[in-house]
Amino acid sequence: MAAIELEGLTKRYGDVVAVDGLDLTVEEGEIFGFLGPNGAGKSTTIDILLDFTRPTGGTASVLGHDAQSEGLAVRQRTGVLPDAYHVYDRLSGRRHVEFAIEMKGVDDDPDALLERVRVADAADRPAGGYSKGMRQRLVLAMALAGDPDLLVLDEPSTGLDPNGAREMREIIREENARGTTVFFSSHIMEQVEAVCDRVAIIDRGRLVAVDTIDGLRDATETGETLYVYVTALDEGVLERVRGLDGVGRAAIDEGRLRVTVDGVSKFAVLHAIDEIAPVQDFSVVESSLEDLFVRYTTEKQEVEA
Amino acid sequence: MSWFAVAKKDFRDAVQSRALWALVTVFVVLSIVSTYAYVEAPALLGSTTAATFGGLLLFTVGLVGLFVPLAAIVVCYKSLAGERELGSIKLLLSLPTTRRRVFVGKVVGRAAVLAFGLGVGLLVGLGVGAALLGDLDAAAALLFVLITLAFAAVYATIVVGISAATGSTSRATTLALGFFVVFELLWDVIPMGILYVLEGFTIPSTMPDWLYPLLQLSPSSAYLSTVVALLPDLADASGTEPTQAGAGVEVAADAAEPFYASPEIGVLVLLAWVLVSLVIGLVLFDGTDL
Numbered sequence: 001m002a003a004i005e006l007e008g009l010t011k012r013y014g015d016v017v018a019v020d021g022l023d024l025t026v027e028e029g030e031i032f033g034f035l036g037p038n039g040a041g042k043s044t045t046i047d048i049l050l051d052f053t054r055p056t057g058g059t060a061s062v063l064g065h066d067a068q069s070e071g072l073a074v075r076q077r078t079g080v081l082p083d084a085y086h087v088y089d090r091l092s093g094r095r096h097v098e099f100a101i102e103m104k105g106v107d108d109d110p111d112a113l114l115e116r117v118r119v120a121d122a123a124d125r126p127a128g129g130y131s132k133g134m135r136q137r138l139v140l141a142m143a144l145a146g147d148p149d150l151l152v153l154d155e156p157s158t159g160l161d162p163n164g165a166r167e168m169r170e171i172i173r174e175e176n177a178r179g180t181t182v183f184f185s186s187h188i189m190e191q192v193e194a195v196c197d198r199v200a201i202i203d204r205g206r207l208v209a210v211d212t213i214d215g216l217r218d219a220t221e222t223g224e225t226l227y228v229y230v231t232a233l234d235e236g237v238l239e240r241v242r243g244l245d246g247v248g249r250a251a252i253d254e255g256r257l258r259v260t261v262d263g264v265s266k267f268a269v270l271h272a273i274d275e276i277a278p279v280q281d282f283s284v285v286e287s288s289l290e291d292l293f294v295r296y297t298t299e300k301q302e303v304e305a
Numbered sequence: 306m307s308w309f310a311v312a313k314k315d316f317r318d319a320v321q322s323r324a325l326w327a328l329v330t331v332f333v334v335l336s337i338v339s340t341y342a343y344v345e346a347p348a349l350l351g352s353t354t355a356a357t358f359g360g361l362l363l364f365t366v367g368l369v370g371l372f373v374p375l376a377a378i379v380v381c382y383k384s385l386a387g388e389r390e391l392g393s394i395k396l397l398l399s400l401p402t403t404r405r406r407v408f409v410g411k412v413v414g415r416a417a418v419l420a421f422g423l424g425v426g427l428l429v430g431l432g433v434g435a436a437l438l439g440d441l442d443a444a445a446a447l448l449f450v451l452i453t454l455a456f457a458a459v460y461a462t463i464v465v466g467i468s469a470a471t472g473s474t475s476r477a478t479t480l481a482l483g484f485f486v487v488f489e490l491l492w493d494v495i496p497m498g499i500l501y502v503l504e505g506f507t508i509p510s511t512m513p514d515w516l517y518p519l520l521q522l523s524p525s526s527a528y529l530s531t532v533v534a535l536l537p538d539l540a541d542a543s544g545t546e547p548t549q550a551g552a553g554v555e556v557a558a559d560a561a562e563p564f565y566a567s568p569e570i571g572v573l574v575l576l577a578w579v580l581v582s583l584v585i586g587l588v589l590f591d592g593t594d595l
Contacts, residue, residue, distance in 0.1 A: 047594075050398070072402070072403050076401040082399055085399075086391035086393040086395075086396070088318055091321070095317070099310065099314050099400075100400055103310050103311075103401060103402055105401070142396070142399075
């Protein structure tokens, strides 16, 4: 059984389409990254999973239950770190966790949970005085209460310093090792790359890619980029370089040639360029998934525009 | 029972708020001052009818009828709209509960907050009154307090229902104050206005049958009628000119009137308000995108 299954999920606000016919399956036991720029429809999708928002088309099922008609059953087994939430300013951190434990009808130790997310020191202070990072940890503790089968984390690293983001990833891995499926959204590839088994990239309400991290890397032609300094560089040279076998894209970038290599060895390309214009120096940059993400979410826009 | 957990959290949250204690203080002070005024005023004005405990209860009805609607607005207008505006509702509804349970929990929690503040004020006020008068009808006082707390719960339901209708606290404030103005301040005038128009822009010499039940739609009028209906001795004992009781007492004296014209209709009106607020609030809250 899939942990999350979306079929043709659509959400319109008047003329604006926030989510546009999304089909997505998240298997049990995965760490799944849901990636997209701000406003791509990530939070809307998560809001539908949790029944904060009702879809205008399609279906969403979570742990085998329909998100709309069986929301209670979904939330009984799901721990959530929502987006744009607010804590109860006057209640202490411990009261928050106690409340989550009571609502879930479990008998976890609130102090142990607070210890795990490292806000035990501030347990008795009103949560209204917490920093953004501490609130994020506190709500994570609420999500972890009752050992959920699924964790839904909307932008979990928001407000966390690098150390906090690393601890968040460790907790995600620990939970996953205990069999918990983790579904989390982010607009930062780096965070997703470090921990996810699979990734979906969403842009303007549409799914643009679903794959493993390695799969995404392989699927892209921007695997490697060569920066080449030649003795004489002009448009004529560029045109001829573009015509070479195995050159994906070529451009002049700060007085050097920027060439993506596609399907042939870098050496062969360098050699061919050397025959057009003598090569003085070169460097190789392996494209990061960040570049890939930027390409998926910006180039397609340019094409469509 | 997640609605109970919600109610408990809400109450706990409110107890830590300065607004609740300000409310309790205001009502205690108001209650002592007005009780003192009620007890001492007749003598000062040279009135022949002495103040009685029963009269004090009816006098308190007027005070409660104004204080409870305003207090309910203060305590309840943000209950759901505020959580939606801030986003804490997401924290709440991420937990295994339903919107219906959250709504019911809010009603119970806020009603408890209001009843607590009101209860303290009433006990102090009536206690001072009883001491000054040297007179106490414990059974009547108890029944009166219970009716009054129930009235507070009705108002809490109405205002939580209003709060459930919107995700903006400013709109919730507008709606709640609008309700107060229409049903509490202007309600005596509106049915009369309708009557005036229907009768061809004249005020008839005899009032039609439908006027009284229509006037009772105002929750605080219904509350007064309920007190009169359940404590009939009070109206009789308080003399010919009860301070606050208007139409309700006159009708109570005439048992031959049809049911809709008797004060018992107040009980029905209050129940109807609870039902209507619950249904409208739930339908709107359940159907919306947060």
